[in-house]
Amino acid sequence: MSKEITIYDIAKELDVSPTTVSRALNDHPAVNKNTKQRIFDAASSMGYRSNLFASNLRSKRTNTIGVIVPMLNSHFQSSVIAGMEKVANQEGYNLIISQSLGAAEKEIANAKTMFNSRVDGLLVSLAHNTGDTSHFDPFFQKGVPVIFYDRIAEHQQGIGIVIDNMQAAYKATTHLIEQGCTRIAHISGSPKINVYAERLKGYKYALIDHNLPFDESYVLAGSKLNEEAGIEAARQILRMDPMPDGIFVSNDTCAASCIKALKQAGKSVPEDIAVVGFNNDSICGIVEPSLSTVDYPGYEMGEVAVRSLLNLINGVSDAHITNTITLRSELIVRESSTRKAFAARSAADAETQKKVLY
């Protein structure tokens, strides 16, 4: 284990003070350009690397951002994290990532770890079953900024970053209506989670605005939107009388397995039942028929989240003023919802619809 070079070593070598070295390395303006260059050269030739811990200890900053995420293995979440990482890297921050795996319990433990690691800020997408968010109170008490994204708390402190789930659901449902569907079911997740509650609203309002009845019994709300949930939902839908001719599902995985189950029961998609999912996961292109869905701007959300957090950390903005940042999302139409007979009409309607929406 070779000895670590410190700013003292560089200082001695160049016969300047450690302070000057420190300043030069931090690109402080009040250091002679020449000296700065000499110091940089010496640093690199001597194999110096800065000691973050000494620096953190002294400056009381960690240059680390904590991320708590339900799970990493979705197209959406990994895009978000990619976006976060990009900006964080640019600005010289590290990301400590932990998964709550959907369990509030693990989320609480992770929050504690992040707190003890003294992250400069925290980015959180809540677990499925997180009831209260008091485990984030220590951060608020210490003035460590916390930003919730995607799955945000109902009455939260801190900023929330979301897409307009209601609008997205409204668009998706309207699209089904334009395709000629009149009995549209909705498969939703836990109504306790904001995203599902908002999507349910969008679904409901779209129906109402197009003079279709909103029927509670057409809404299937489970807790987890996984493969099993899709199969179970299909079972229930097949039993409905009259059977729905369209489904808006709040999650692609669930939509995909639901489609599979419906097909196995002899129904054809989109002819008998048109389906729209949510997330634009990679399975969308693989399932048959390919799945119409809502594309989340995950990468952008990650970028915005980190940028906003850095503003809070640096005192540039104030969490008491900004409260929610809303990003746009986009409906992607594929085969699972495209009924040939309605295609022409649909295109015309889309124009009209835009005026209604905005």
Add this chain to the structure above:
Amino acid sequence: MSKEITIYDIAKELDVSPTTVSRALNDHPAVNKNTKQRIFDAASSMGYRSNLFASNLRSKRTNTIGVIVPMLNSHFQSSVIAGMEKVANQEGYNLIISQSLGAAEKEIANAKTMFNSRVDGLLVSLAHNTGDTSHFDPFFQKGVPVIFYDRIAEHQQGIGIVIDNMQAAYKATTHLIEQGCTRIAHISGSPKINVYAERLKGYKYALIDHNLPFDESYVLAGSKLNEEAGIEAARQILRMDPMPDGIFVSNDTCAASCIKALKQAGKSVPEDIAVVGFNNDSICGIVEPSLSTVDYPGYEMGEVAVRSLLNLINGVSDAHITNTITLRSELIVRESSTRKAFAARSAADAETQKKVLY
């Protein structure tokens, strides 16, 4: 921002020395049980939290493990990380995770960041196009242990953790042969990556051991095994004459899109062509027919990786002795490779096969 409590505050409060407080908090054996308890109580009632940076600075350990991964959004990689996180948490380590997104360039940058962050150890699954691994040399020079997993380097320093890709591929191919396939194609990734090279070998040996010809033209090696690659592979396979009656694909996503393309061309799976994938991604259950595949023990691999790394960090084991750790994998048979006519024979053969294999 309330004032942070330090061990000095606790020491003053209880009229002991800071040293004793430090020792107690670290559960040092040479501290009176009673004193220890008093210190613990005071610490929690005063709202003390340890300052990792001071501790790291002094002890020259960071309690942080760096993870560099190609991408997070696969069933396999996220399982690995879940396993890593579990063990790391248990042992009081944090995980800093970064994605190389398959680009060697980003991997190099990430390695540098990890180095400057002074991680105690590094876990790496190499990017697609990583040629040489000299960007990890600084770690070796400083004696920071590095463990490669899954995608390991050809002539690497440090320990490698892998599954027996050759054996897994051998099993998968043998399974296809047992189902009556005689012309089996193989869709592979870059032969520069160990996992694909090994799987190709397993495929080849299985053919040879069962007296089937190994034909280079039946091997389609692309660089990325994504959806497009599956479609392109299907195109090529459809042009082959005679057309293969089985395909072993080194990746599920690619296998799924390949199946879709084959079906669109009027071929039926598994009747015309049986298919086996690799990874046991979540799409396996959703595609039609459901996809037979090789299940990687991802979670275990993560656990083993961290445990091994901690042993190296703590000097319990020695990287010069252990070189490669190989984990078992499992063939999961689903519809895409099950030909009813051969089912009975297959069961009998499986027994025989075991004797051949082990």
Add this chain to the structure above:
DNA sequence: TTGTAAGCGTTATCAG
């Protein structure tokens, strides 16, 4: 533009 000196909060060392 540069330097001096005093910490940041912990742990290692040595001495009881």
Add this chain to the structure above:
DNA sequence: CTGATAACGCTTACAA
């Protein structure tokens, strides 16, 4: 079993 003291490597008033 406990304590005094000196680092760890850096930043930041303050001073020149």
